Amino acid sequence: MVSIFYISAIIAILASFKVITGTTLYSALLYLVIALLASASIFYSLGAYFSTVLEVILFVGIATILFISIRSYLDLGSPKFKQQEKGNLAPKFWLGPLILVFVLFVTLLYSIASTDYSLLINDKSSINSMSLEAVLLGPYILILELAALLILGTIIVTYHFINDITLTKDSLSGKPNKATVNKPAKK
Amino acid sequence: MIPLMHSLMLASALFIIGLLGVMIRRNLLFVLLSIMIMMNGAIVAFIAADHHWQQLDGQIMSLLAIITTLAQACVGLALLLQFYHRRKTLNIDLLSEMKG
Structure with missing residues (x-):
C-alpha cells in the first residue's frame, strides 16, 4: 500500500505539471485523465474506496468527456480539425501518457496480486459498524x-x-x- | 500507515501546480483544467485527514468537493461557450474591458 501511494503521487504530480504546460487541449486532457486516475489510486491506498469510485466515475467519466465535447464543438467548423486528428496519432503525442499509464497499470497489477483473498471470504470487519x-x-x-x-x-x-x-x-x-x-x- | 505530512505535501504540491496553471495560462480552457487540478489537491487533503484520524467526515466532504468541482466545470464551460460565441477567441485577457 505504501509503495502504491508514493508511485501514484509521483505520477499525479508529473501528469499535473504536463497538464498546465500542454500546448494542445487533447494532450492536456490525456494527462489530466492520468492525473485523476493516479489520485484515485492514492485514495485507494489511503483506504477511501467510496471516494475512489466517485473520482473515477465523476471526474474521469464526466468532466473530461465534457471538455472533449466542448472542444470538438468549438472545432467543428474549421477545416483544421481533421488534420489535427491525424496529428494526434503521432507517437510523440501518445508516448508520454502511455509510459505513465503503464506504470499505473503495473501498480494496479501489483495491488491485485498482493491482496490476500483468503481474508476476504470470512471478513466481517470490512463492513464496520460505522x-x-x-x-x-x-x-x-x-x-x-x-x-x-x-x-x-x-x-x-x-x-x-x-x-x-x-x-x-x-x-x-x-x-x-x-x-x-x-x-x-x-x- | 502513510504519515500525514507526506499526504499533505502531495496535496499542497498539486494545489500549487494548479494555481501556477491559473496564473500563467491565458486560455480559458486551460484555466478550467488548472482549477480542476487545484480542487483535486484539496480532495487529496480531505482524504489524507480522513485516513489519519480514521473518521468518515473526510470522505463525505470529498463527495461534496467532487460535486462542486463538476458544477463549476459545467458553469465555466457554459460561460466559455458564451465567450467564444461573442468574441471568437478564448483569451481571457480580452475580457478586461474596464482596464481594472
Missing part, C-alpha cells in the same frame, strides 16, 4: 441534499447561459446561420 452509507444517510443527509441542489442549480444556470447560442446557431453543422453571419456578435 459504514459510510449509514453516516451519509443518517446525520449527514443534508450534505447529500446540498449536493443535489447544487447540481439542480448548475443545470438551470447552464441552460440559461447557452440557451441563446443554441437558438441562434446551427450547432450540428457548424455553419453559422445567414441571420448571424452578416452582423457581428452584439456587445
